[in-house]
Structure formats: C-alpha cells, structure tokens
Amino acid sequence: MMLLLQFSTSHYCRKARLALGYKGIPYEVENLVPGLHALKVKPLTGTTTLPVLMPQLSDQPEAIGDSTRILDWLDHTHPTPGLLDLEPDLQPQAHLLEDWLDESIGVAARFVYYDYRAGEGKAIDPSWMSQAVIRVVRRQYGMNAARVALAADRLAIALVWLEANWGSGYLVGDRLTRADLTAAALLSPLALLPHYRQQHPWLFDRIAAVHEHCGEPLPPGLS
Ligand SMILES: N[C@@H](CCC(=O)N[C@@H](CS)C(=O)NCC(=O)O)C(=O)O
Numbered sequence: 001m002m003l004l005l006q007f008s009t010s011h012y013c014r015k016a017r018l019a020l021g022y023k024g025i026p027y028e029v030e031n032l033v034p035g036l037h038a039l040k041v042k043p044l045t046g047t048t049t050l051p052v053l054m055p056q057l058s059d060q061p062e063a064i065g066d067s068t069r070i071l072d073w074l075d076h077t078h079p080t081p082g083l084l085d086l087e088p089d090l091q092p093q094a095h096l097l098e099d100w101l102d103e104s105i106g107v108a109a110r111f112v113y114y115d116y117r118a119g120e121g122k123a124i125d126p127s128w129m130s131q132a133v134i135r136v137v138r139r140q141y142g143m144n145a146a147r148v149a150l151a152a153d154r155l156a157i158a159l160v161w162l163e164a165n166w167g168s169g170y171l172v173g174d175r176l177t178r179a180d181l182t183a184a185a186l187l188s189p190l191a192l193l194p195h196y197r198q199q200h201p202w203l204f205d206r207i208a209a210v211h212e213h214c215g216e217p218l219p220p221g222l223s
Pocket residue numbers: 007010011012013038048049050051065066067068102
C-alpha cells in the first residue's frame with residue numbers, strides 16, 4: 001500500500017490526499033513531527049517539505065516530494081480518472097492555476113490561518129503543545145502583522161476571481177481537475193475562520209463538494 005508522509009494539519013498534504021482519494025487509491029499516512037521531520041524527509045527528496053509519497057512499488061521511485069509532482073506521478077501511473085482530462089489547449093490553464101494556488105494563495109492562507117490560531121482563534125486549541133507549534137510555524141515563515149495583512153489582501157482579490165470562476169462549476173473546462181483539488185485543499189484552512197465563513201459561503205460549498213467527490217473527510221470546521 002502507498003504511504004503518505006505528512007503533517008496531519010497541512011493543507012498541501014490535504015491536496016495529495018484528495019488526489020489519492022479521487023483516484024480511489026488505498027493509502028496509509030505517517031504523521032511526522034514538525035522539526036524532526038526534516039531528518040527523515042531530506043535524505044529522501046532533497047527538500048524538507050511535506051507531503052512526500054512513498055509508492056512502495058517495485059520499479060517506481062522510493063519517494064516523491066512536492067504535491068504537484070505527486071499529482072503528476074499519480075496521473076501518469078493511474079490515468080483513470082484523470083486529473084487533467086481537458087482539451088490540450090486548456091491544460092496549461094489548469095497547471096497555471098495550480099501553481100498560483102500553490103505558490104501564492106496556499107501561502108497566504110497559511111499566514112491568515114496561523115495568525116487567527118495565535119490570536120482570536122486561540123480557543124480552538126489553547127494547549128501548550130498546539131500553541132508551541134503555532135509559534136514555531138509563525139517564526140519559520142517570518143509572520144508578522146504587516147505580512148499577515150498583505151496575505152489577507154491577496155486572499156480578498158483571489159476570492160473575487162474565484163467566486164466568478166469557481167463559484168458555480170469547475171475552474172477549468174466542464175469537469176473536476178487538479179486545479180479544483182488544489183483550490184479545495186489550499187483554501188480549506190479558512191473554514192475555521194468566521195470572517196471567511198460569513199463572507200464567502202459559496203467557497204465552503206465548493207470545498208465540501210470536492211472532498212465529497214474525492215471520498216475524503218471534510219476539513220476541520222466543515223465536518
Ligand atoms: N510546494 C510544496 C509546499 C509544501 C509545504 O509548504 N509544506 C509545508 C507544510 S504545509 C512543510 O512541509 N513545511 C516544513 C518545511 O518546509 O520544512 C508542495 O506543494 O508540496
């Protein structure tokens with residue numbers, strides 16, 4: 001069985017789980033401890049980020065790092081159902097949206113989410129352990145009030161575009177693609193933030209619909 005190395009709460013790891021679920025591939029997860037994870041992950045992929053997929057199949061790579069590479073590999077080895085069943089001229093759009101969501105919007109969601117968890121949303125998990133992880137993450141990514149405000153602005157613009165282009169259908173073409181999976185995963189942390197729940201109800205309908213399509217449990221706040 002395939003093994004996914006992950007942080008249980010990471011939205012990039014959620015993206016990989018959605019893709020595995022979408023394809024109906026049985027998998028196990030191993031939850032790594034932030035910080036210590038690098039000792040295990042770096043020798044496998046050369047980077048320290050999770051998710052990492054270990055196919056545990058002969059004639060296949062031992063480990064695949066980065067959610068985008070994981071989706072590429074899954075689509076290559078398990079083509080049906082496809083994550084990019086689009087006319088060739090539409091495919092670059094799905095790749096570009098995935099990259100924008102990965103590199104810009106997923107990062108902005110992380111800033112806004114951890115800011116909330118450290119302040120107004122502290123009651124979600126006030127335990128020492130959880131608050132220590134939140135402090136480490138905030139330091140690791142250099143989060144401060146000014147950068148959180150920039151992230152919130154970026155999300156506000158993205159959500160206007162997404163409401164018009166995702167609010168009542170699929171991001172590209174007329175079927176679910178890797179762009180929809182990526183949006184659903186990377187925006188899912190916002191489900192715990194009352195501001196986004198109140199302002200953008202359509203977003204959480206879309207996120208829930210993609211999870212249901214993939215047969216994956218809903219993110220915290222929606223379950
Ligand atoms: N581009 C990467 C980003 C993944 C990512 O940022 N993962 C974070 C957790 S949400 C991580 O592993 N951080 C720990 C580290 O960088 O060492 C992907 O799509 O897989």
